Amino acid sequence: MRVDFECPICGARAMDVFFRRDNVPVQPNTLLSTRKQALQCPKGTIELAFCPACESITNWKAKDGPPDYSLNYENSLHFSPSYREYARGQAADLVERYRLQGKVIVDVGCGRGDFLAMLCDLGQNRGFGFDPAYANGRGNAAAGRGITYVKEFYSEAQTSLPCDFICCRQVLEHVLRPKEFVATLQAAALRSGAPVFFEVPNARYTFQRGGIWDIIYEHPFYYSSQSLRRLFASCGFRVSALRESFGGQYLCLEAVAGNGDTVNQANEETAVGSLNDDIEKFAERHKNEVSKAFEICDGLRRSGKRTVVWGAGSKGISFLNELKTVAPVKYTVDVNPHKWGKFVPGTGHEIVSPEFLKEYQPECIIIMNANYRDEIRQQLEACGLRPEVRIV
Numbered sequence: 379m380r381v382d383f384e385c386p387i388c389g390a391r392a393m394d395v396f397f398r399r400d401n402v403p404v405q406p407n408t409l410l411s412t413r414k415q416a417l418q419c420p421k422g423t424i425e426l427a428f429c430p431a432c433e434s435i436t437n438w439k440a441k442d443g444p445p446d447y448s449l450n451y452e453n454s455l456h457f458s459p460s461y462r463e464y465a466r467g468q469a470a471d472l473v474e475r476y477r478l479q480g481k482v483i484v485d486v487g488c489g490r491g492d493f494l495a496m497l498c499d500l501g502q503n504r505g506f507g508f509d510p511a512y513a514n515g516r517g518n519a520a521a522g523r524g525i526t527y528v529k530e531f532y533s534e535a536q537t538s539l540p541c542d543f544i545c546c547r548q549v550l551e552h553v554l555r556p557k558e559f560v561a562t563l564q565a566a567a568l569r570s571g572a573p574v575f576f577e578v579p580n581a582r583y584t585f586q587r588g589g590i591w592d593i594i595y596e597h598p599f600y601y602s603s604q605s606l607r608r609l610f611a612s613c614g615f616r617v618s619a620l621r622e623s624f625g626g627q628y629l630c631l632e633a634v635a636g637n638g639d640t641v642n643q644a645n646e647e648t649a650v651g652s653l654n655d656d657i658e659k660f661a662e663r664h665k666n667e668v669s670k671a672f673e674i675c676d677g678l679r680r681s682g683k684r685t686v687v688w689g690a691g692s693k694g695i696s697f698l699n700e701l702k703t704v705a706p707v708k709y710t711v712d713v714n715p716h717k718w719g720k721f722v723p724g725t726g727h728e729i730v731s732p733e734f735l736k737e738y739q740p741e742c743i744i745i746m747n748a749n750y751r752d753e754i755r756q757q758l759e760a761c762g763l764r765p766e767v768r769i770v
């Protein structure tokens with residue numbers, strides 16, 4: 379369905395609505411303290427629109443401001459050894475290539491500060507981290523030459539802060555007005571001369587390669603390399619590198635303030651080709667993937683196997699909300715201790731520790747992200763467990 383809605387990235391006047399989901403939790407990563415609260419959490423509608431001109435994908439129904447990230451927002455992946463190894467590799471690469479030694483680093487949307495602490499430790503740098511979701515005392519303030527955490531959104535007021543490098547990971551997809559946000563970062567980059575590093579989920583993984591559980595209300599935007607490049611170029615950035623990472627699940631962009639060539643093709647390592655066909659087929663593909671998951675869950679329910687979902691992040695929460703009427707699951711496991719004892723928004727599943735499984739003795743574990751499969755198997759073996767592991 380074509381709608382008369384101005385593309386927030388390129389300004390084209392027609393977007394194609396291709397996917398809709400109602401009654402999804404508005405803040406899936408804000409974990410709740412009681413089952414009742416979890417079941418009664420605020421719900422919203424996702425209706426995704428695609429711009430054929432620039433490949434931007436947006437939930438055009440998301441009109442509210444940013445959700446409240448200040449309370450119980452918990453999406454840190456740093457408790458996972460394989461994620462930590464990935465993040466450390468990224469940090470070491472940036473420190474080496476940008477010679478970040480004894481420098482000042484600004485992290486916009488630093489979360490609990492884990493990545494910023496890595497950058498500071500690796501190069502004896504000083505850091506400033508901005509994030510309304512920062513939990514006091516959770517970040518390592520002593521890393522490198524010290525980190526100052528500011529429990530606020532990064533804004534115009536901070537663009538005069540002298541710095542040598544700006545990073546912003548897994549934030550842009552949450553931002554309702556990305557042009558304003560990127561323009562603010564451009565002002566900071568222009569004043570300081572600092573290069574910027576951005577990481578976002580890769581729309582090609584979600585819409586082309588079957589990463590269907592990544593669609594959440596918290597993300598008003600999904601970026602492909604094309605739309606990301608377009609956004610940065612339109613905000614006065616010169617993109618110097620664009621690549622896929624974490625098995626193609628993320629996109630990493632590096633840029634400096636300035637006009638000129640929008641991207642050095644030699645430094646672009648992303649899949650090319652239009653997303654048009656994939657977008658047209660996506661609703662059908664989503665339906666098929668959900669049907670497959672439904673059959674798996676139904677089979678498990680009939681067999682009476684004790685089953686748990688591993689991973690109470692965006693993917694696990696999407697899966698449970700989609701399959702809540704059939705999933706034979708009482709508990710969700712997560713390695714992040716800050717999630718233990720909390721409840722999944724929308725479904726009320728309790729989140730437990732891997733240790734809990736020793737007592738519960740599950741016969742089947744459902745996972746959504748193959749990147750964590752080996753790590754999960756190892757953790758199960760460490761608990762003396764060898765349940766069947768199913769990927770959905």
Ligand SMILES: [Zn+2]
Pocket residue numbers: 385386387388389390429430431432433434
């Ligand atoms: Zn567009």
